[in-house]
Amino acid sequence: xxxxxLIEGLSNIVDPVLLGLMFLGxxxxxxxxxxxxxxxxxxxxxxxxxxxxxxxxxxxPFLLALHAVSYTGGSMTAILVNIPGTGxxxxxxxxxxxxxxxxxxxxxxxxxxxxxxLGGMLSVVFALIFIPIVIPLVxxxxxxxxxxxxxxxxxxxAVLAGxxxxxxxxxxxxxxxxxxxxxxxxxxxxxFTFGSVFLLDQLNIIAVVIGLFALPxxxxxxxxxxxxxxxxxxxxxxxxxxxxxxxxxxxxFGVFLRGTVVGYIIGVIPGVGAETAPFVAYGQAKQxxxxxxxxxxxxxxxxxxxxxxxxxxxxxxxxxxxxxxxxGSAVMAILLGAFFLVGIVPGxxxxxxxxxxxxxxxxxxxxxxxxxxxxxxxxxxFATRITKVHPDYxxxxxxxxxLTGAFAAGAQILNLAVVVWFGVMGFFxxxxxxxxxxxxxxxxxxxxxxxYFWHALNLQGPFFxxxxxxxxxxxxxxxxxxxxPLKAHFRRASRKRPITEA
Amino acid sequence: MKMRPSTYLVITTLxxxxxxxAYSLTYPYLESKLxxxxxxxxLFILTGIQxxxxxxxxxxxxxxxxxxxxEYGLIECAPSAAWIVGLCLAIYLFGFMASxxxxxxxxxxxxxxxxxxxxxxAASLTAFIYVVFIELLQVDLHxxxxxxxxx
Amino acid sequence: MKNDxxxxxxxxxxxxxxxSALCVFAGSMAHADMxxxxxxxxxxxxxxxxxxxxxxxxxxxxxxxxxxxxxxTVILKNMAAAGGMEGxxxxxxxxxxxxxTIGMRDSASCYLNQLMKAPGAQWDIATxxxxxNIQPSPMVLxxxxxxxxxxxxxxxxxxxxxxxxxxxxxxMSSVITGTMELLGLDGKMVSGFKGSSASALAxxxxxAHASAVEGYTLQRYERKGQARPLLTTGxxxxxxxxxxxxxxxxxxxPKDSVALFMAGLPSGKLMFMPPGTADDKVAYLADVTWKxxxxxEFKTEFMKxxxxxxxxxxxxxxxxxxxxxxxxARKTLGKEMLAILQKHRS
Numbered sequence: 001x002x003x004x005x006l007i008e009g010l011s012n013i014v015d016p017v018l019l020g021l022m023f024l025g026x027x028x029x030x031x032x033x034x035x036x037x038x039x040x041x042x043x044x045x046x047x048x049x050x051x052x053x054x055x056x057x058x059x060x061p062f063l064l065a066l067h068a069v070s071y072t073g074g075s076m077t078a079i080l081v082n083i084p085g086t087g088x089x090x091x092x093x094x095x096x097x098x099x100x101x102x103x104x105x106x107x108x109x110x111x112x113x114x115x116x117x118l119g120g121m122l123s124v125v126f127a128l129i130f131i132p133i134v135i136p137l138v139x140x141x142x143x144x145x146x147x148x149x150x151x152x153x154x155x156x157x158a159v160l161a162g163x164x165x166x167x168x169x170x171x172x173x174x175x176x177x178x179x180x181x182x183x184x185x186x187x188x189x190x191x192f193t194f195g196s197v198f199l200l201d202q203l204n205i206i207a208v209v210i211g212l213f214a215l216p217x218x219x220x221x222x223x224x225x226x227x228x229x230x231x232x233x234x235x236x237x238x239x240x241x242x243x244x245x246x247x248x249x250x251x252x253f254g255v256f257l258r259g260t261v262v263g264y265i266i267g268v269i270p271g272v273g274a275e276t277a278p279f280v281a282y283g284q285a286k287q288x289x290x291x292x293x294x295x296x297x298x299x300x301x302x303x304x305x306x307x308x309x310x311x312x313x314x315x316x317x318x319x320x321x322x323x324x325x326x327x328g329s330a331v332m333a334i335l336l337g338a339f340f341l342v343g344i345v346p347g348x349x350x351x352x353x354x355x356x357x358x359x360x361x362x363x364x365x366x367x368x369x370x371x372x373x374x375x376x377x378x379x380x381x382f383a384t385r386i387t388k389v390h391p392d393y394x395x396x397x398x399x400x401x402x403l404t405g406a407f408a409a410g411a412q413i414l415n416l417a418v419v420v421w422f423g424v425m426g427f428f429x430x431x432x433x434x435x436x437x438x439x440x441x442x443x444x445x446x447x448x449x450x451x452y453f454w455h456a457l458n459l460q461g462p463f464f465x466x467x468x469x470x471x472x473x474x475x476x477x478x479x480x481x482x483x484x485p486l487k488a489h490f491r492r493a494s495r496k497r498p499i500t501e502a
Numbered sequence: 503m504k505m506r507p508s509t510y511l512v513i514t515t516l517x518x519x520x521x522x523x524a525y526s527l528t529y530p531y532l533e534s535k536l537x538x539x540x541x542x543x544x545l546f547i548l549t550g551i552q553x554x555x556x557x558x559x560x561x562x563x564x565x566x567x568x569x570x571x572x573e574y575g576l577i578e579c580a581p582s583a584a585w586i587v588g589l590c591l592a593i594y595l596f597g598f599m600a601s602x603x604x605x606x607x608x609x610x611x612x613x614x615x616x617x618x619x620x621x622x623x624a625a626s627l628t629a630f631i632y633v634v635f636i637e638l639l640q641v642d643l644h645x646x647x648x649x650x651x652x653x
Numbered sequence: 654m655k656n657d658x659x660x661x662x663x664x665x666x667x668x669x670x671x672x673s674a675l676c677v678f679a680g681s682m683a684h685a686d687m688x689x690x691x692x693x694x695x696x697x698x699x700x701x702x703x704x705x706x707x708x709x710x711x712x713x714x715x716x717x718x719x720x721x722x723x724x725x726t727v728i729l730k731n732m733a734a735a736g737g738m739e740g741x742x743x744x745x746x747x748x749x750x751x752x753x754t755i756g757m758r759d760s761a762s763c764y765l766n767q768l769m770k771a772p773g774a775q776w777d778i779a780t781x782x783x784x785x786n787i788q789p790s791p792m793v794l795x796x797x798x799x800x801x802x803x804x805x806x807x808x809x810x811x812x813x814x815x816x817x818x819x820x821x822x823x824x825m826s827s828v829i830t831g832t833m834e835l836l837g838l839d840g841k842m843v844s845g846f847k848g849s850s851a852s853a854l855a856x857x858x859x860x861a862h863a864s865a866v867e868g869y870t871l872q873r874y875e876r877k878g879q880a881r882p883l884l885t886t887g888x889x890x891x892x893x894x895x896x897x898x899x900x901x902x903x904x905x906x907p908k909d910s911v912a913l914f915m916a917g918l919p920s921g922k923l924m925f926m927p928p929g930t931a932d933d934k935v936a937y938l939a940d941v942t943w944k945x946x947x948x949x950e951f952k953t954e955f956m957k958x959x960x961x962x963x964x965x966x967x968x969x970x971x972x973x974x975x976x977x978x979x980x981x982a983r984k985t986l987g988k989e990m991l992a993i994l995q996k997h998r999s
Contacts, residue, residue, distance in 0.1 A: 035634065042639055045704040045731070048713065142860045166552050170515070173545035177522060180538050183736055186845035186999075188821035189534040190772045192525070197742065197773045200735040215586060222582035223574045225613075270854075271847065325850040325877075330703075333848075337705020341713065345960040347877040392613040393623055396606045399586060404598060404631055408641040410734060416590045423586065427579075432508040450537045451845060458843040458999040459815055459860050533999075642730070 002131065002355070009359025012057055013367060021058055022364060025065035026371040030379075032066075033073025036214070036398065037206045037405025039086035040070030044334045048341065056342045056357060061364030063338050064318065067331050068120060068365045069372035071310040075112035076376065079303070080105060080386050081228070081398050083214040083405075088310050090209045091278035094437050095295060095302025097217070103229045105384040106238060108303050110245020113380060115304040117373030118249065119260040120311030124366040126264045127315040128359075131351060134268055134316075135323050143455035144464040146271060148473040150449045153276050155477055156283030157442065162296070162435040171434045175442025176449070178203060185447065186454045198414045202447060205275060206409040209440065210402050211422025216430045218402075219423075222395045228387040242380045248300045249308075255285050255301045256308045263309030267316025274329040275444040277313045278306030279437070287480065296437075315365050322350040322358060512553045519546045585609060597646030603628045687937035691723040694753060701740025701758035703733040707870075707959065711787055711922040712757050714954045718945045735773045736820065738766060741925075745776030750927040752934035760786050760973070761824035761920030764980055768987035769822050769994075778977040780928035782935040783970030785942050788955065789921030790965055791887025792828045792865040793894060795880035797856050802863070805836070805884055805903060814840025817852040817861035821845065822994060824920050825852070828865045830997040831915025832886050835904045841999040853879050867920070868893035869961035886916040893963040911989040921968065939970045 012018065025047075032043035044067050051059035074085025079096035092112060099108035127134075141149075154172070161168020181192045182202045193199035221228065249256050259281040266277040285305035286295040295302050317332055325346040327333035339346050350358050386394070406415050429436050456464040465474065519542050526538035585605075592601035606624035611617070635641045698716050702708040712729055720727040732740035741763060744756035766774040796802045802811060816833070818826045821844040829842050843861065846852040849870060855861040857879035866874070868891040874880040885891045885899045906913040924942060926935055945951050946967050956964065980986065 032639070038639070042641075046639055048704060049729070052713065052717075139858050142858065143855075166548055166555070170545060170548045170552060173541055173548060174515070176541045177519075177538065177545065180541075184534040185847075186821065186843070187531050187534045188736075188771070188844075189529055189531065191529060191534060191538065192522075193772070197735050197738075197775070200738075200773045218586065219579050219582045220574070222585065223579050271851070324854050325873075326848065326854050327705075327850075333703065334705040337709060340710050340958050340960070343957050345873055345876075347873065349877070392610055392615055393619070395582070395585075396609045397623065397627055399589060400602050400606065400627055400631065403589065403593065404602075404635055404643070407593075407598070407644060408635060408639065411641060411732075412734065413594060413644045416593060420587060420590055423583075427583075428511055432511055446541075453537070454533050454999075455843060455845065458841070459817075459855070 002128075005355030005359045006128070008356035009363045012356065012360040013061070013363045018058055018061060018364075019367070021062045022065040022368055023371055025062045026069050026368050026375065029066040029068070029070040029368075030073035030372055030375060033070035033085045033089075034077055035405060036077050036081070036083040036085060036402045037210055038408055039074070039206070039331075040067040041086075041331050041334065042408060043067070043070065044331055044338075048334070048338060051338060052341060054342060056339075056344050057360060059338065059342045060335075060344070060357070060361055061368075063335060064314075064361055064364055065368035065371075067335065068311060068314045069117075069368050071307075072113055072116045072120075072369075072372045072376050075116055075303075075307050075310070076109055076380065076383055079108045079112060080383060081214070081394075082217040083398065083402050084206075084209055087205050087209065088274050088278050089306075090205075090213070090275065090440055091282045091306035091437070092303060092310075093213055094282065094306075095298055095300075098296070098298030099300070099303065100228055100298075100387055102298050103387075104241070104298065105229065105387050106241025106381060107245040107248065107300065108298075109380040109384065110242035110377070111248045111300050111303045112245070112307045113242075113373055113376040114246040114249045115256050115259065115308040116311040117369045117376075119256065119263060119308035120314065120369030120372075121366045122257075122260050123264045123267070123312035123315040124362050124369075126261075126312075127319055127362055131319070134319055135348065135351065138268060138270070138320055138324070140469050141269060142460060142464075142467065142469075143452050144460050144467055144470045145473060146269070147449070147452035147456045148465070148470050148477070149269060149272060150445050150452055152473065152477050152480075153272075153280050153445050154441070154449060155481060156280060156287070157438050158481070159283040159287045159292070160279075160435055160438040160441055162433065162438070163293075164433065167433065168435045168438045171429065171436065171439040172442035175439040175444075176446040178208075179443045179446025180450070185451045186458075196414075198412060201410075203418055203443075204406070204410045204412070204415055205444065207406045207415040207418040208422050208443060210406045211419040211424075212426040212429075212436050212440065214398070214402050215419065215423030216426040218395055218399055219427065221391045225391050227390060228394070238381050238384075241384075242377060245300065246377070249304055252301050252304055255289075255304050258284060258288070259305040259308030260312040263312030264316045266309070267313030268320055270317075270320045270324060270326045271448070273444060273448060274313065274317075274331070276448075277309045279441050279444065281305045281309035282437075283441075284480075311369060315362060318361060318365065319351075322346050322361075323348050506556060509553065509556045512549055512556060516546065516549045516553060519549060593644060593646070595646055595648050597649050598631065598643040599628065600646065600649070602631060684937060684940070687933060688723075690752070690934070691725045691937075694723075694725045696720075696723070696725050696727045696753050696755060697748075698727055698729050699740040699744055699748070699754060699756045700729060700731045701733065701744075701756060702731065702737050704731045706733075708757055708759055708922050710958050711955065714951065714958060715787070715924075715942070715945065718948075718951060719942065722941050722945060736771075737762065738771070738773050738775075742773070742775045744925065744927050745781060748927045750929035750931070752926070752930055752938070754927055755784065755938070756925045756927075758923055758925075759824065759920050760789060760923035761827070761918050763923055763925075764977060765822065765824060765827055765918075765990075768980065769991050770987060771822055777928070777981075779981045781977075782926040782928065782930045782932075783973045783977070784924035784926065784935065784939045785946060785970050786921040786923045786968040786973045787946050788965050789919040789968050790867045790869065791885060791889075791891065791917055791919045792825070793868050793871045793882050793891055793897065794829075794832060794863060794865045794884045794886055795853075795856065795871055795874070795882045796863040797859050797861075798878055798881040800859060800862065800881075802883075803881075805898070808838065808863070808883065809836055811862070812839050814838055814863065815861045816840065816842040817846050817855040817864045818842050818844040819846050819849060819852055821998065822991075824918065825849065825865055826994060826998075827915045827918060827990065828886050830994045831912045831918070832865070832884075832900065833997045834912035834993050835900060835906055835910075835916055840997075842997050843999045850874075856880060869959050869963060872963075873960050887919060888913075888917045891963075892965060893961065911986065912993055914986070915990055915993060923973065924970070935970065943967070943969060 074089040077085035078093040157172040610620035748754040
């Protein structure tokens with residue numbers, strides 16, 4: 001039956017009209033992704049009226065194509081100007097932007113585009129292979145397991161902390177505290193809102209990220225009055241540089257593969273949040289690296305890891321959204337609405353009776369990623385020229401685009417105040433070496449951490465961790481964070497011994 | 503014992519954290535106060551340790567690899583920060599479409615560049631924002647308090 | 654004498670006929686005026702919910718039909734911030750009462766938020782103007798399929814029940830705690846699930862024992878094998894589940910019981926306008942909308958999009974306005990509801 005579905009999906013996807021429509025979706029997706037702070041969310045929501053009356057086979061792959069590749073566009077903005085094009089690109093700028101400053105923008109973009117596109121394609125393969133087992137596995141995840149998955153994500157704080165663990169943890173703790181602003185999910189009590197209706201919702205992540213990362217960089221740029229690429233001698237990153245980045249993905253194939261797997265797995269789990277995947281992938285790559293100290297200084301692995309996870313999570317997320325009707329992210333919630341709008345009711349039968357459509361969508365993601373890869377690679381050499389524009393022009397343009405994007409993210413004027421507030425924080429965190437990625441990880445996971453903690457406690461009681469799956473996850477956390485230091489210890493020990501033994 | 507600039511930040515964090523803990527304790531239900539108090543307390547302890555470290559140990563000169571150290575002092579950064587805050591205020595008061603061209607022209611001109619470039623960049627950026635955000639993405643860009651008041 | 658009386662009554666009849674004819678004429682004149690007013694205008698439909706939600710879906714179904722009927726442009730705008738209160742707050746406090754702004758939200762949340770004094774709620778349901786409440790429907794209680802609870806008796810006997818629910822003071826929580834109170838159930842409600850489908854997933858996995866949702870949504874969950882319907886919490890049986898008893902059939906509660914009110918609360922997609930909107934505009938829009946939402950085109954689209962085979966009665970704006978006033982008049986209602994919610998939450 002799966003083979004039948006696959007054949008049906010393949011024959012659907014080669015329809016030239018559908019391919020044309022998807023290409024349009026890809027172009028829109030890349031464009032909104034590339035715009036600072038404007039995500040596929042806005043693009044997808046905007047296309048909803050357009051799909052009314054379309055056949056599901058046309059409408060759904062079109063929307064998915066748009067959404068699935070917006071991160072590829074977003075990675076370029078993160079790398080070039082230190083503003084994530086979309087929320088989940090925030091992890092990309094940790095190493096992407098320093099590469100640009102070193103004059104390696106082309107290479108970073110090549111690596112980002114290739115890893116996100118290839119990751120997106122590879123995850124479709126995973127999705128196809130694991131269709132039969134994923135659904136029962138996801139059903140095993142109770143709130144307790146979700147809680148420990150979030151803990152696993154949070155434990156990467158230690159990895160992102162930088163050279164001073166205390167300062168890193170302080171930054172992470174601050175991030176957690178800021179995530180508590182707004183309605184508490186299980187009681188509906190508003191916290192730290194000071195009577196403001198605006199603060200009832202959680203702080204908008206886009207506004208936080210723009211403030212934290214982009215504003216200090218813009219201040220620096222304008223004060224320095226020199227182009228983004230610090231080395232004057234560096235080329236502007238032509239084709240050869242971009243191609244070098246593409247080759248980097250294959251040089252660091254392990255990093256890419258693990259990033260994709262992490263992205264796929266986190267995508268499959270509903271309710272972990274789209275922003276989590278790239279951070280975990282980044283933390284994991286750093287954790288597993290032989291030279292973790294180089295992460296953050298502009299190395300290509302730091303770009304490959306989050307970007308491979310970024311597009312990979314979509315194929316996973318699609319499956320669970322389809323099967324359970326529980327959207328994993330805001331965009332998936334809109335997509336779910338789109339399903340209803342064209343008369344498709346999601347449910348497990350999507351993976352049995354409606355397999356043809358499901359496979360068309362999955363293959364659509366793969367095809368969209370190929371298209372996005374080609375379009376972005378062609379565009380990248382031109383985009384890198386931004387790094388050679390003088391700040392006298394670049395500063396106002398980026399600032400205006402960033403602020404407009406931050407406003408558009410929630411159509412709330414007070415988001416500008418959020419941007420400024422976190423801009424000040426980011427500025428001082430830069431000066432005194434507090435890890436901003438650690439802050440962001442705490443911020444992203446804080447609400448989920450609290451939510452799942454109370455659900456686990458209320459639904460499963462105080463011994464919620466005594467479930468087999470929970471224990472397995474706890475074991476995994478211990479292994480990740482004990483094995484590596486142990487291995488390092490033994491390596492150091494063996495180095496002290498005579499060389500003959502080696 | 504010498505106060506460094508970073509120490510002021512640590513002290514501020516310490517005070518803010520204490521306020522957060524005290525504030526959190528006023529919330530009804532254990533569910534809404536436990537984690538803010540817990541995370542706040544951990545943060546308070548960490549900040550305390552950091553404070554003692556900074557007051558007792560000599561400044562660590564090894565800048566972490568995560569962030570690049572800024573090369574400028576506060577005073578030198580102030581003008582660019584002022585431009586940013588100014589733009590935000592202008593947008594708040596006069597809206598996006600009015601503030602953007604004025605800001606761009608003012609910024610470029612004040613940095614000694616020619617009129618043609620200033621107007622060119624301002625016009626194209628404003629047009630871009632209009633087409634993309636208002637026409638294509640259909641975002642209702644904030645019209646500004648002042649404009650609201652007039653209409 | 655008799656003759657005189659009949660003359661009188663004939664005269665009265667003539668007068669009455671003339672008057673009503675005048676009224677109809679004036680009414681149609683007014684309607685013609687209004688039709689002229691709305692022609693080519695730009696109407697904003699504020700959806701107080703995120704895009705893709707069920708309110709949004711119904712809004713997107715109604716908007717083009719409204720545009721066609723009025724020969725106007727209808728722009729849809731989602732304002733979902735502040736837990737879905739943003740749009741309603743906007744319509745109630747900021748939007749101009751020029752007849753060109755219509756709001757839309759789940760009707761139950763509109764009055765529950767206000768009665769229970771939800772932080773951030775800035776509207777007053779007694780002053781808003783109403784166009785219609787589309788397909789109001791009560792909830793149906795469901796349990797884990799294949800689980801130990803098969804009947805209402807099982808439910809009553811069970812100890813330590815866990816109900817999953819979405820927003821802590823929202824419609825679902827109100828229905829669940831009202832039902833718990835009426836049936837005297839032992840257990841607690843765990844709220845905070847993100848959407849009714851997440852709540853249903855928890856029930857289907859067996860993580861929670863039961864939850865509640867509108868009948869037509871439950872039909873979907875049941876088809877997926879995610880739920881076993883048990884009981885209609887409304888005053889009457891749900892046409893989607895004619896075999897399930899309504900809660901009034903199994904408990905004897907006084908008519909003004911707060912728990913009964915909470916459990917049986919129906920919710921539809923409420924269309925409303927800013928306070929102070931001219932009555933003739935509201936009446937005209939209500940009239941046009943009423944024709945649309947009771948027409949075959951809307952009915953077919955609605956049933957297809959929410960995936961149901963059941964069609965219920967719509968409620969007019971005037972009826973809803975009356976209901977809203979009654980509710981606000983019950984001064985202690987909010988407090989009593991909060992007490993019941995409080996008693997059964999985790």
